[in-house]
Amino acid sequence: MHKMYVCKQGLGGKPRPPPGLRRLIALAAAARLALSPAMVDAAPPPPPQARPAQARPPQVRPAPRAVAAWLYLCAAMVFAMVLIGGVTRLTESGLSIVEWQPLVGAIPPLGEADWQALFQKYQASPQFQQVNRGMDLAEFKTIFWWEYVHRLWGRLIGAVFLLPFLWFLLRRQVRGPLAWKLAGIFALGGLQGAMGWYMVASGLVDRPDVSQYRLAAHLGLALLIYALLLWQAMHLSRASSGAIVESRLRRAATALLVLITMTILAGAFVAGLDAGLIYNTFPLMEGRIVPPDYGAMQPWWRDWFDNRATVQFHHRVLAIATLGAVLAYVPWLLRKGAGSKEVVLRQAQDEERKKALILSLSKDVSARRAAIALLHLAVLQVALGIATLLLVVPVPLAALHQAGAMALLTAALWLRFTLR
Numbered sequence: 001m002h003k004m005y006v007c008k009q010g011l012g013g014k015p016r017p018p019p020g021l022r023r024l025i026a027l028a029a030a031a032r033l034a035l036s037p038a039m040v041d042a043a044p045p046p047p048p049q050a051r052p053a054q055a056r057p058p059q060v061r062p063a064p065r066a067v068a069a070w071l072y073l074c075a076a077m078v079f080a081m082v083l084i085g086g087v088t089r090l091t092e093s094g095l096s097i098v099e100w101q102p103l104v105g106a107i108p109p110l111g112e113a114d115w116q117a118l119f120q121k122y123q124a125s126p127q128f129q130q131v132n133r134g135m136d137l138a139e140f141k142t143i144f145w146w147e148y149v150h151r152l153w154g155r156l157i158g159a160v161f162l163l164p165f166l167w168f169l170l171r172r173q174v175r176g177p178l179a180w181k182l183a184g185i186f187a188l189g190g191l192q193g194a195m196g197w198y199m200v201a202s203g204l205v206d207r208p209d210v211s212q213y214r215l216a217a218h219l220g221l222a223l224l225i226y227a228l229l230l231w232q233a234m235h236l237s238r239a240s241s242g243a244i245v246e247s248r249l250r251r252a253a254t255a256l257l258v259l260i261t262m263t264i265l266a267g268a269f270v271a272g273l274d275a276g277l278i279y280n281t282f283p284l285m286e287g288r289i290v291p292p293d294y295g296a297m298q299p300w301w302r303d304w305f306d307n308r309a310t311v312q313f314h315h316r317v318l319a320i321a322t323l324g325a326v327l328a329y330v331p332w333l334l335r336k337g338a339g340s341k342e343v344v345l346r347q348a349q350d351e352e353r354k355k356a357l358i359l360s361l362s363k364d365v366s367a368r369r370a371a372i373a374l375l376h377l378a379v380l381q382v383a384l385g386i387a388t389l390l391l392v393v394p395v396p397l398a399a400l401h402q403a404g405a406m407a408l409l410t411a412a413l414w415l416r417f418t419l420r
């Protein structure tokens with residue numbers, strides 16, 4: 001007999017409810033599907049007959065689609081921001097603007113005198129003094145523009161988030177818990193700007209390198225903001241109402257998400273310490289699986305976060321573990337039938353059950369697509385990482401590797417969202 005893929009609690013493990021009750025459950029599921037998430041989030045308005053006609057608030061209908069589209073746009077802008085940030089770092093442009101002026105800093109240098117003033121400030125920085133002594137104004141302009149675009153894009157995200165947010169609030173299209181959640185995301189965005197400056201500031205004194213801890217925190221916060229935006233957007237657009245799977249499968253998808261995030265953060269340490277410039281071989285590191293200077297620093301936590309060999313080794317281990325986990329998980333999920341119309345229908349032994357299962361079919365398709373996307377992206381990402389290492393971190397490839405990390409995270413979030 002084929003195994004059911006639907007949750008055991010619901011239809012498999014325990015005795016089945018009588019047919020009448022099952023019909024009720026199916027109806028309740030259908031009704032739940034018909035509810036828009038905005039209705040679930042926002043407090044429902046009182047019934048019209050309970051209010052006197054003249055006291056009615058202005059008729060503004062909830063606009064979950066517009067709100068979802070706006071949040072998708074913001075998430076896409078954060079995705080792009082991570083890539084711009086990556087190129088800024090890879091071209092060593094991040095320390096070219098030595099001041100933080102959230103408002104007036106939006107205006108670029110307008111004439112020769114402005115450029116000279118900026119260049120002079122840069123010439124006093126440790127990066128110029130110790131690394132770029134021979135740099136002329138033309139070269140300075142290149143690194144300036146990357147950092148400028150990075151900061152400008154951050155401001156633009158702030159505006160693209162805040163202005164529609166106020167508009168939706170004013171029209172009462174966003175309210176209740178959703179409004180608070182979005183306000184929280186906006187606050188995280190503000191914190192991210194400050195965090196970015198805190199990171200840059202670490203490279204403006206003594207050592208012309210930003211701290212790898214601050215780089216990892218800056219990237220980590222970007223991932224969090226991205227994940228929250230995307231999750232909310234998927235929720236509002238009902239990207240999937242959820243394929244019903246065993247809780248083990250759901251928990252495993254969450255664990256995958258954690259593993260991918262850890263691999264990305266380990267990547268930030270590799271990038272922050274320029275650890276991709278050593279041990280440019282794969283799979284061995286100087287002929288050994290574990291590099292010879294692993295554990296050379298004391299105590300262990302300094303070794304984990306300051307030793308370039310250890311940091312690169314951990315990133316490799318986490319990356320291979322991620323790939324292994326995805327390769328094991330996706331076939332498991334698909335074998336259990338999530339997303340397969342045939343399996344669901346074959347398993348449905350009576351009409352009643354068939355009807356209930358058909359209700360969840362549309363949702364399952366997205367689970368299957370997300371799982372397959374995750375599988376491909378994991379393979380691609382590991383290949384990109386190895387190529388980046390072997391070719392000693394060329395800028396375009398390293399930028400692509402960073403984009404791959406974001407794409408992989410997106411697929412894992414999407415997959416987790418599709419399971420319930």
Ligand code: HEM
Nearest residue numbers: 263264267268270271276319322381382385386389398405
């Ligand atoms: C699931 C797989 C992987 C993920 C999610 C991942 C993620 C990342 C991320 C996000 C960064 C850049 C962080 C930043 O710029 O702040 C990075 C850097 C790096 N990764 Fe990976 N990586 C993976 C696999 C690998 C593999 C298998 C290798 C090689 C064996 C590798 C080698 C590198 C190197 C050399 C860098 C530094 C590049 C630079 O300086 O920009 N990665 N990784």
